[in-house]
Amino acid sequence: MKQFLNTTHDPSLKSWVASANHPEAEFPIQNLPFSVFRRHQRDESFRGGVAIGDQVLDMRVACNSGIFTGLAAEAAVAAGQDKLNALMALGAPAWSALRRALSDALAEGSPAQSILSQCLVPTSEVEFDVPARIGGYTDFYTSIHHATNLGRQFRPDNPLLPNFKWIPIGYHGRTSSIGISGESITRPLGQVMLPGEDTPTVVPSRCLDMELELGIFIGPGSRRGEPVAIGEAEQQLFGLCLLNDWSTRDVQRWEYQPLGPFLAKNFASTISPWIVTMEALAPFRVPYTRSGEDPAPLPYLDSPENRQRGLLDIKMQADLMTPSMHAAGLAPETLCVTSYRHAYWTPAQLVAHHTMNGCNLQPGDMLGSGTMSGPGTGESAALIEITGGAKNPVALPSGESRTWLEDGDTVILRAWCERPGSVRIGFGACSGTILPSRPHAF
Numbered sequence: 001m002k003q004f005l006n007t008t009h010d011p012s013l014k015s016w017v018a019s020a021n022h023p024e025a026e027f028p029i030q031n032l033p034f035s036v037f038r039r040h041q042r043d044e045s046f047r048g049g050v051a052i053g054d055q056v057l058d059m060r061v062a063c064n065s066g067i068f069t070g071l072a073a074e075a076a077v078a079a080g081q082d083k084l085n086a087l088m089a090l091g092a093p094a095w096s097a098l099r100r101a102l103s104d105a106l107a108e109g110s111p112a113q114s115i116l117s118q119c120l121v122p123t124s125e126v127e128f129d130v131p132a133r134i135g136g137y138t139d140f141y142t143s144i145h146h147a148t149n150l151g152r153q154f155r156p157d158n159p160l161l162p163n164f165k166w167i168p169i170g171y172h173g174r175t176s177s178i179g180i181s182g183e184s185i186t187r188p189l190g191q192v193m194l195p196g197e198d199t200p201t202v203v204p205s206r207c208l209d210m211e212l213e214l215g216i217f218i219g220p221g222s223r224r225g226e227p228v229a230i231g232e233a234e235q236q237l238f239g240l241c242l243l244n245d246w247s248t249r250d251v252q253r254w255e256y257q258p259l260g261p262f263l264a265k266n267f268a269s270t271i272s273p274w275i276v277t278m279e280a281l282a283p284f285r286v287p288y289t290r291s292g293e294d295p296a297p298l299p300y301l302d303s304p305e306n307r308q309r310g311l312l313d314i315k316m317q318a319d320l321m322t323p324s325m326h327a328a329g330l331a332p333e334t335l336c337v338t339s340y341r342h343a344y345w346t347p348a349q350l351v352a353h354h355t356m357n358g359c360n361l362q363p364g365d366m367l368g369s370g371t372m373s374g375p376g377t378g379e380s381a382a383l384i385e386i387t388g389g390a391k392n393p394v395a396l397p398s399g400e401s402r403t404w405l406e407d408g409d410t411v412i413l414r415a416w417c418e419r420p421g422s423v424r425i426g427f428g429a430c431s432g433t434i435l436p437s438r439p440h441a442f
Contacts, residue, residue, distance in 0.1 A: 019053030026426025190251030
């Protein structure tokens with residue numbers, strides 16, 4: 001599990017790409033996240049890219065430049081494909097070799113500047129696609145604060161089910177409806193039981209919600225029938241992105257028993273285009289701890305390494321922009337700020353549990369962290385929690401209020417890591433806008 005810091009994390013390292021050296025840059029040379037992109041309004045295919053400052057390094061072109069050798073060259077070719085699955089499949093040694101080669105080539109004073117400067121595309125000129133062929137998507141439920149807050153609304157007498165502290169709870173989501181940041185979400189229809197009625201009806205959802213989460217991309221994968229041990233689980237983790245798992249709470253309330261989420265969740269999930277690698281996140285590791293009153297994890301979910309540094313201090317924020325706010329020139333309103341360090345289960349534990357029955361993982365599979373609510377005021381990461389189940393609307397600077405998302409609303413998620421002695425790195429944005437429901441004949 002150990003990921004020792006190396007020269008790629010050196011806080012004094014600067015890039016010859018000047019925009020990467022700004023103190024507030026999301027993509028300094030210490031980050032180097034991966035995506036899949038193409039230039040706007042060009043008849044060209046998507047290919048892999050690496051963010052550096054306000055530029056994208058075109059890996060399809062860069063891998064032909066001759067600056068990469070050995071294992072880094074193999075990884076560079078994989079990173080230039082139209083999806084990143086081949087790169088994810090290569091494993092941690094190849095990822096690390098490519099990161100080191102990219103860091104050396106993009107560093108201030110590198111002789112590769114004259115070559116790679118021809119491989120840069122301004123981020124303002126590109127569009128993104130989902131970065132991997134996601135064969136499987138499992139959304140977990142790793143915030144005990146979210147589970148308790150939501151449970152109080154759905155099951156007031158029994159908010160936190162007893163298995164939560166023993167088992168990472170999850171459900172299999174829908175991969176076909178995973179989209180990329182900037183997409184529009186059509187308000188979905190759903191079967192709901194309206195208050196005071198005896199018969200359900202089909203209506204456009206009136207309780208459309210967002211969920212602030214992280215997506216965890218799987219690397220090499222595992223064989224069917226062979227569990228991944230907790231000590232080996234970190235080697236399965238390629239990197240993280242932002243994830244908004246849109247939810248219809250009125251549909252969810254009616255359908256969720258006895259089998260859990262279905263149509264309330266599968267209509268759309270939006271991810272950010274950039275995958276921040278686990279190696280880039282290494283300086284922001286934090287211990288995994290539990291309350292002394294909670295049970296210790298079972299042995300297959302426990303290890304000294306996981307306890308020492310199994311979690312990550314990733315700050316996460318959700319903002320809301322309404323059409324009226326946009327028209328008035330107002331800034332987005334922050335709905336919450338939280339951190340991934342509040343997770344009750346670590347990424348390694350999710351992998352170990354997911355595979356403990358022999359379920360195989362594949363390169364490009366994605367795990368969702370679940371709504372990442374924290375314990376404090378302002379750390380609730382979904383409207384259903386923020387508003388107390390629509391009892392306390394959010395007041396907006398435009399004079400409007402929101403209990404649920406309305407047509408035209410845009411949700412913007414952001415995340416970043418910062419600590420003394422390390423360079424701040426970011427995840428970019430994950431945004432989505434709600435469109436009106438389409439006419440229906442039900």
